[in-house]
Amino acid sequence: MNNINILVVDDDLVNLKLAEIMLKKHSNVGEIIKANNGLEALNVLTERNDINIVLLDIVMPVMNGLEFLDNIQVKEKISKIPVIVLTTDETVKREAFNKGANDFLTKPIVEKLLIEKINKFTALD
Template sequence: MDKGLTILAVDDDIINLKLIHSMLKKHTDIESVIEATNGLDALNIVKETENINLILLDIKMPVMDGIEFMENISLLPEKHNIPIIVLTTDETKKHQSFESGAFDFLVKPIREHELYEKILKIKNLL
């Protein structure tokens, strides 16, 4: 993969989104970060955007939560294989997240090096 990654970050907390965005923009192999504040907005972005390589997904959100988002994206044949890393404060959602299609799981507060290691693991698979 020559171009940098395009990452969709989904979180209803604007401060968390900005924090994730600033963490990711430090890395030259991340080309762009798209932001959404709930699962429904994220689903629409995924449908309309060609080149999303990875989704960072909060679980607890209004309108459509992260689990519902993963269930919905699994119904889109051309999009269901985008890797998803769940980022949440609720560790009890780990099993359900993996059952719903998550590739990886991180408990907030997010540490930049842990997040980046997981992103690199995915980038190496692309």
């Protein structure tokens, strides 16, 4: 896969910017789309069919990450998109996996680990 488009979902602008800076260093990253909550992310995924992976925070207003996972599971078109959960709360790990998350990273995000996780689902190098 040449350019992968990544949807980053987090209500913290600093976390969004950090993820963007880490991802932009890699030549195979195409577009980085940002959403501030699960509902915004769901709208992006419904409107676009070129998102390759989702990086998802759990604790957010409007629609949290777990609610987002519930919602994408019932939408066939977007249920196959890999989701990596990014959170400070290790206690939600099992629940996130049970709701369909594909992987998990604890914040603060380490760039090397983030790229390794993305590599599992895409051809990022």
